[in-house]
Amino acid sequence: MKQILRKIAALIITLFLVSLLAFLAFQVIPGDPTTKLLGTEATPEARAALRSQLGLDRPVLARYFAWLAGVLRGDFGESYSYHMPVWDMLSDKLPLTGLLTGLSFLFTLLLSIPLGVLAGSIRSRALDNLFAALDQVVMSVPPFFIGMLACWLFGLVLRLFSPGAFVSYEDSWTGCLAYLVFPALSIALPRTAMTVKLLRGAIRQEMEQDYIRTARSRGGSRARQLLWHALPNALIPVITFMAVSLAEIMTASIIIEQVFTVPGIGRLLLASISNRDFPVAQAIVVLLAAWIVLVNFAADLLYQLADPRIRLR
Amino acid sequence: MKYRSLAIFLAAVVLMCSLCGCGGTTSETPAPSDEIAPSSPAAPVNEITVGIAQDLDDSLDPYQMTAAGTREVMFNVFEGLVKPDSDGNFVCAVASGANVSDDGLTYTFPLREGVVFHNGAACTADDVLYSFETCAATSVTSALVTALSAAHVSAEGNTVTVTLDAPNPDFLSYVSSVYIVPRDYADQATAPVGTGPFKYVSRSVQENVILEKNGDYYGTPASLDRVTYRIFEDNNALFTALNGGALDLVAHLTIDQVNNLTNGYKVEEGTMNLVQALYLNNAVAPFDDVRVRQALCYAVDVPAMMELTAEGHGTRVGSSMYPAFGKYFDPSLADAYPHDVEKAKELLTQAGYPDGFSFTITVPSNYGPHVDTALVLAEQLKEAGITAQVQQVDWNTWLTDVYGARNFETTVSGFDASSLTASAMLARWVSDNGKNMINYSNPDYDAAYALAQDPSLSEAEQTEQYMRCLEILSETAANVYTQDLADFVAINPALEGFTFYPLYVIDMSLLHFAA
Numbered sequence: 001m002k003q004i005l006r007k008i009a010a011l012i013i014t015l016f017l018v019s020l021l022a023f024l025a026f027q028v029i030p031g032d033p034t035t036k037l038l039g040t041e042a043t044p045e046a047r048a049a050l051r052s053q054l055g056l057d058r059p060v061l062a063r064y065f066a067w068l069a070g071v072l073r074g075d076f077g078e079s080y081s082y083h084m085p086v087w088d089m090l091s092d093k094l095p096l097t098g099l100l101t102g103l104s105f106l107f108t109l110l111l112s113i114p115l116g117v118l119a120g121s122i123r124s125r126a127l128d129n130l131f132a133a134l135d136q137v138v139m140s141v142p143p144f145f146i147g148m149l150a151c152w153l154f155g156l157v158l159r160l161f162s163p164g165a166f167v168s169y170e171d172s173w174t175g176c177l178a179y180l181v182f183p184a185l186s187i188a189l190p191r192t193a194m195t196v197k198l199l200r201g202a203i204r205q206e207m208e209q210d211y212i213r214t215a216r217s218r219g220g221s222r223a224r225q226l227l228w229h230a231l232p233n234a235l236i237p238v239i240t241f242m243a244v245s246l247a248e249i250m251t252a253s254i255i256i257e258q259v260f261t262v263p264g265i266g267r268l269l270l271a272s273i274s275n276r277d278f279p280v281a282q283a284i285v286v287l288l289a290a291w292i293v294l295v296n297f298a299a300d301l302l303y304q305l306a307d308p309r310i311r312l313r
Numbered sequence: 314m315k316y317r318s319l320a321i322f323l324a325a326v327v328l329m330c331s332l333c334g335c336g337g338t339t340s341e342t343p344a345p346s347d348e349i350a351p352s353s354p355a356a357p358v359n360e361i362t363v364g365i366a367q368d369l370d371d372s373l374d375p376y377q378m379t380a381a382g383t384r385e386v387m388f389n390v391f392e393g394l395v396k397p398d399s400d401g402n403f404v405c406a407v408a409s410g411a412n413v414s415d416d417g418l419t420y421t422f423p424l425r426e427g428v429v430f431h432n433g434a435a436c437t438a439d440d441v442l443y444s445f446e447t448c449a450a451t452s453v454t455s456a457l458v459t460a461l462s463a464a465h466v467s468a469e470g471n472t473v474t475v476t477l478d479a480p481n482p483d484f485l486s487y488v489s490s491v492y493i494v495p496r497d498y499a500d501q502a503t504a505p506v507g508t509g510p511f512k513y514v515s516r517s518v519q520e521n522v523i524l525e526k527n528g529d530y531y532g533t534p535a536s537l538d539r540v541t542y543r544i545f546e547d548n549n550a551l552f553t554a555l556n557g558g559a560l561d562l563v564a565h566l567t568i569d570q571v572n573n574l575t576n577g578y579k580v581e582e583g584t585m586n587l588v589q590a591l592y593l594n595n596a597v598a599p600f601d602d603v604r605v606r607q608a609l610c611y612a613v614d615v616p617a618m619m620e621l622t623a624e625g626h627g628t629r630v631g632s633s634m635y636p637a638f639g640k641y642f643d644p645s646l647a648d649a650y651p652h653d654v655e656k657a658k659e660l661l662t663q664a665g666y667p668d669g670f671s672f673t674i675t676v677p678s679n680y681g682p683h684v685d686t687a688l689v690l691a692e693q694l695k696e697a698g699i700t701a702q703v704q705q706v707d708w709n710t711w712l713t714d715v716y717g718a719r720n721f722e723t724t725v726s727g728f729d730a731s732s733l734t735a736s737a738m739l740a741r742w743v744s745d746n747g748k749n750m751i752n753y754s755n756p757d758y759d760a761a762y763a764l765a766q767d768p769s770l771s772e773a774e775q776t777e778q779y780m781r782c783l784e785i786l787s788e789t790a791a792n793v794y795t796q797d798l799a800d801f802v803a804i805n806p807a808l809e810g811f812t813f814y815p816l817y818v819i820d821m822s823l824l825h826f827a828a
Contacts, residue, residue: 031709032717037371039379040716040748041454041731081370082518083502089518151553164364164545164554168520261543261550263520271519271546275370276709 007300011293018289019071019282023064026278033080033276054080067282077279081272086283089268095169097264100180100187100253105246107188108195113238115192116199120207120234121226132197139193143252147186147259154182164261183260187252191245198241202234209233236307243299247292359826360539361561361808363819364551368544369522373513374501375492376452381729381817386542388818389524390431391492391507394422394441394473395485401637401733401815403485406532407436407493407508408473417480417768420488422473429529430495431512438468443496445475454731455747456740460487480768482775483734490732510535510822519544524821536810536825548681561805564819567681568623571801578803583813585800586637587727588630588738589683591674591690591793594722596752599670606790608660610650612697613690615795617652622685626799632783633728633738635797637815641735641779646787647794657697669698672722675715678705680726682798687725690793716750727798729817735765735779742786751792758785 034042034050051057055066070077076086119135122128155163161182167175206212207230215229254266261267265284272280367382375391378384394408405411408422428436449461463478477484498506505513510532511524522542526535543560545551555563556576571580591609593600600606619627628636631646661669676687684705691701701723706714715721730737741748743762744755764770765778787794804811810823 031707031713035712035717036709037379038453039371040712041379041456043455043747046453083372084518092518148549151550155553155557159557162554162559163557164543164550165557165559166520166543168517258547259550261545261547261554263517263544267519267546271368271370274707274709277370 007297011290011297014293015286015290019068019286020064022282022285022289023067024060026276026281027060029276031276033278036275036277037080067279071283071286076283079272079277079280081275081277081280086279089280090265090283090287093263093265093268096176096262097250097253097257097266099169099176100184100256100262100264101246101250103177103180103184104187104191104249104253105242107184108191108245108249109242111188112192112195112199113235116196116238117203117226117231119196119200120203120230121222132200135193135197135200139190139197141190142255143187143190144255144259146189147183147256150182150186151259166261166263179260180262183253183256183262186259187249187256191249191252195238195241195245199234199238202237203230206230206234236303239306240299240303243295243302247295250288250291359537360541361537361805361824362541362543362559363821364545364555364560364563365542366545366548366551366565368519368546369516369542370518372502373505373516375494375505375507376448377502379453385818386522386524387505387507387513388509388816389511389540389821390505390509390513391494392509393489393491393493394424395489397486397489397733397814397816399812399814399820401639403489406489407441411485411488413485417482418477420475420477420484422475422488424471424473425531426471428508428531430508431506431527432495432498434495436493436495436508438471438473440496441473441493442466442468444493445491447494448491454490456731456737457487457490460484461491482768482772483732483736486732486734486737511540514539519546533822535822537821540821555803561808562802562811562819562824564800564802566801566803568626568799568801571803574803577806579806581802581804581811581813582626583800583802584628584636585727585729585798586635586815586817587729587797588633588635589686589725589727589795589798590630590633591687591795592724592726592751593792594719594751595754595791596719597722599664599666600672600722602664603789604660604664605666605670606793607650608657608664608697609694609699609793610790611653611660612657612699613693613793613795614652615647618686618689618693619796621689622682623799626801627796628799629796631794632786633742633791633794634735634783635729635738637797638730638733638735638738640776641738641783643780643783646783649787650790654697661697661699669700671700671702673702673704675704675706675711675721675724677708677711677726679708683725683727686795690725690795719750719752725795733815735776739779739782742782742791753786753791755785755789755791758782758789761785 033054033056034047038047038050055063067077076090078084079086079089082089119131122131151163154160161179167179169176203226207225212225212229215225253264254269256262257264257266258270269281269284272284365382365386367380369383369386371377371379371383373383373387375387378387392406394406395403395411396406398404405425407425407428409425410423412421424436424438424441430436445461445466449458452458460481463481465476467474493508494501495506510527510530512527514523514525516522521544524540526538528534545554551563552570554560556574558576565585574580593606593609595601615629619625619629629647631649632643634642636642661667674687674691676684678684687703691703694701715724728738739762740746741750742753742758743749744753744759761778761781765775765782770778802811807826808824809827810825812820812823814820
């Protein structure tokens with residue numbers, strides 16, 4: 001209990017620091033939101049008036065604490081560009097990025113465990129090396145490149161989907177899911193390769209343990225040794241790795257959203273930074289940070305649950 | 314270990330072979346075009362999807378819109394008393410006529426009967442008065458505010474009268490920019506209401522903008538029932554979607570994209586209606602010396618640059634005016650500085666730079682054609698001993714530092730006209746103009762420009778003065794003028810009626826599916 005409280009305190013402090021740093025970073029990058037809002041034709045007076053209307057003429061720290069007070073009341077402010085409440089914009093996009101993240105995670109899980117067991121059970125040295133090499137190649141290709149290949153191969157050549165013809169989940173859940181399959185696979189493939197490598201190594205290690213020798217001496221089949229005895233133990237490091245993966249999948253989806261034109265949080269983040277739409281960018285950065293911290297927290301807890309030998313202090 | 318490296322090598326070979334194999338297949342069997350056309354005439358879905366490269370992420374209020382991309386779309390929603398047509402003439406819109414008194418001081422606009430706003434309210438003289446007042450008070454276009462401040466608008470019955478303090482030959486163009494909106498409607502920024510052939514339906518951030526046919530339109534109604542603008546801020550994604558047939562129309566493509574298009578779409582070529590140049594900060598050494606600026610003009614080879622970057626498409630310009638302006642555009646100015654490296658070196662020697670000099674070209678990184686131009690020009694300048702470094706910055710940084718603070722040496726960029734008037738192109742180079750980004754300062758230019766504003770001049774005399782301004786810009790090599798970029802539009806072959814405008818707009822009401 002005490003440990004969980006300590007974790008929560010750390011979470012709050014982390015979020016506070018991240019939000020402060022993000023806020024300061026947006027002050028440092030060149031460019032002024034009023035340039036975008038008023039265009040190139042406006043008078044300096046109009047620009048100054050808008051700056052004071054947006055509160056940009058106040059000191060940085062005063063603005064930060066005003067923002068923080070708003071967030072604590074659940075008010076993320078209003079977008080400079082769209083004249084809409086930031087939270088409305090986010091709540092529109094979050095389900096989509098959530099769906100993409102979830103789907104990618106599901107694919108990683110479904111692909112990597114069977115493949116990992118398969119890789120762990122290969123006995124032929126040549127085959128094992130080939131598998132390892134392939135795995136290494138897939139692992140090293142960044143998701144956005146896989147995404148571009150997928151757009152070209154499955155979209156333009158094989159015509160399995162129409163790139164750019166995104167279907168909103170508000171119109172059709174199935175259509176949206178179908179469109180997200182290839183983006184999700186592009187994210188899942190490198191993660192799968194990493195998980196397979198980890199699982200393969202873990203199974204190899206477990207298979208050399210004394211308890212497997214005992215299992216073997218009792219006459220259990222090799223499949224039973226693998227799946228019944230070795231796999232549960234080999235999965236312990238994989239579980240935590242997968243939990244941390246959730247954080248990375250979310251960040252990978254930011255890039256993949258650009259490639260497949262999925263109008264999620266990632267596209268909103270990039271657009272708001274180039275527009276200097278600080279209220280939106282700030283909210284997204286803080287949300288992403290919260291997600292990463294929470295996922296790591298969950299990974300710690302899972303690790304303990306999965307392996308009774310470990311007790312965090 | 315030996316085996317492992319061998320395996321990696323083999324895997325790499327397999328991967329390479331498969332990639333090469335894939336590449337081979339496409340070049341041998343190009344996708345047949347008839348398979349891809351998304352809307353065949355047999356399925357009468359009377360709507361189209363247009364791909365655009367930027368979101369409508371500014372205010373949608375007609376007086377607060379700033380982005381060219383936003384104006385391009387909202388042109389279909391808003392109208393003034395008059396509106397420009399594709400030849401650059403002004404035709405009646407909300408007004409049924411436009412009469413100018415002989416002294417050029419009084420404009421009378423009888424309002425058209427039966428004009429209805431998209432929200433169902435009838436358009437009255439009261440709404441027109443409100444629109445003029447609001448536009449004059451809040452518009453972000455300073456030239457428009459200035460023009461309106463010298464105008465007094467009144468209404469009598471169904472006729473609106475505008476009285477000017479002094480004649481203004483460009484006034485009708487400003488009238489066309491005063492979009493007519495309903496009085497006291499407060500949600501223009503997010504749910505705009507106008508009188509145009511299309512009405513605004515919805516905007517989904519970074520996803521799409523939807524317009525629908527205005528069934529109550531007074532004029533020839535639009536043929537299309539619905540236009541969905543899909544937003545692609547990534548150029549590759551936009552092109553993939555176009556080539557895959559998910560889009561019916563995409564404008565502003567580059568020649569490379571056109572060459573890679575394999576889906577059988579028709580491609581129309583127009584011009585971007587802007588003046589691209591290597592803009593020089595005339596206040597910064599060595600560009601404060603006219604000989605240095607002229608040397609730069611001689612040192613670059615514009616036709617070669619256009620050949621390299623756009624296979625020769627585009628139109629050369631020699632001053633701050635693009636061809637769509639017709640009467641002000643003088644094509645001969647483009648030949649004022651033929652490519653002549655020796656002459657460039659000679660001028661540099663006279664100016665005190667016998668060994669050349671080095672400088673920076675700051676380019677907005679989101680405009681591919683400007684970046685390409687900058688890179689080729691930098692390469693060409695080497696021949697004359699001049700070293701140019703190309704620095705790419707993001708658009709907002711460019712606006713703030715280069716355009717706003719004038720903190721730059723040179724930049725490749727494009728200037729367009731906010732209205733169809735010569736002053737929209739030329740006012741900015743007057744010495745004390747707030748938008749004189751290059752700090753151009755020339756008393757002859759200022760005098761010629763001031764003379765052109767004289768109300769007693771005939772139209773021909775005024776045109777002559779504007780032409781004089783353009784010549785002065787060329788003679789003094791204010792900038793290294795390059796071109797009006799080619800603008801390629803890819804269109805679903807079933808769609809007809811696409812028309813280029815001399816402004817940065819696409820008129821959706823003219824598009825229709827072939828019968």
